[in-house]
Amino acid sequence: MGGVGVAVGLALSSVVVDELSRSTVISGFAGTATVLGAALLALPTAKASGRGGRRAGLSLAYTAALVGCAISVLAISLRNWPLLLAGLVLVGGGSAGSLAARYSATDLSPKDRSARHLSLVVWASTIGSVAGPNLAEPADRIGRSLGLVEKAGPFAFAALAFALAVVIVLAFLRPDPLQLARAGTRREDSGANRTIRTAWRTLRTTPMARRAMVMIAVSHTAMVSVMSMTPVKLHHDGSNLDVIGIVISLHIAGMYVLSPVVGWLADKAGKVPVLVLGSALLLAAAALAGTAGHRVWQVTAALVLLGLGWSCGLVAGSALVTESVPIERRPAVQGLSDLLMNVCGATGTIVAGAIVGVLGYGMLGLVVGIMVALAGLWLTIIWRRAT
DSSP states (O other): OHHHHHHHHHHHHHHHHHHOOOOOHHHHHHHHHHHHHHHHHHEEEEEEEEHHHHHHHHHHHHHHHHHHHHHHHHEEETHHHHHHHHHHHHHHHHHHHHHHHHHHHHTTTGGGGGHHEEEHEEEHHHHHHHHHHHHHHHHHHHOOOOOTTTHHHHHHHHHHHHHHHHHHHHHHOOOOOHHHTTSSSSTTTTTTTGGGHHHHHHHTOOHHHHHHHHHHHHHHHHHHHHHHHHHHHHTTTTOOOHHHHHHHHHHHHHHHHTHHHHHHHHHHHHHHHHHHHHHHHHHHHHOOHHOTOOOOOHHHHHHHHHHHHHHHHHHHHHHHHHHHHHHHHHHHHHHHHHHHHHHHHHHHHHHHHHHHHOOOOHHHHHHHHHHHHHHHHHHHHHHHHHH
């Protein structure tokens, strides 16, 4: 349900901001607002999880997203794009919740199963996330029939999805996996996971966690930068909402459908090799996107590879972060990882909007390709030295 809520808004947010503001550059701030919201809510979600378990953290994130959707409906009705951006910041809580949910699978995992267990929760978002963009058009029609203005209906539908996600978490996530995992551990570190300072101290002594966090941040920045501007590009090229929805759905399928395979490969072949593979896929995606021109099929292929590369980075990197730190410090370190990932992603969408607005979509592909290539080369050199 969280995947439905995130994906419905994802398909339309940049297009709506573009229409209301009449600016391609400002339209890039739609993705920025959502990613920034996910970053801002990462630490409160982690802190709530540290204090009260995974139920507390996830319900906080999804409730914030619900409120954000309600604000977005109001903003579209008033044709107020600054208010819409404010609502989208809270909608980012849906992404924060989905990201935090994957860690609930690792709380009780043995080390050689962490990536597979994490990837199953990532995969569970597939149906909702793939269906979500294609529900935008019917939700819009239903919303208009109920008296909502054009393009407000999808956000009202997303609010309902987030409300159901909150109910599911509170009613059915029992026993709480983090609290159950802690029941068998010593608690002298209790409370430390609530502070960002503790997370930084932990990272200073765990180089593998630091490297994994860098690759997660790079993978996410590459993905959201290209993905956030693709609906605007397609819209300007004359594609309708149905085509945009199909392209985004295939992109999200690339992100999630093969995640169990990625998790299995990370546990068998190693997390670092899968991170390197993810960099190669992201580089190929950037090259295809940058040279696509008006060819929708090539943009679609680029978005699918972009999703696969992101999946490798997120699944392998998150599992590596988790298994590198002790259970009591995990929520804080995981929250910091999501914070840094989304701050970098938000920065990437700002830069992406400016690049596309001034230099075009092709230049965005080149810039993202250079960033990914440098990160992949850095990790490969460190890995070969260690082996």
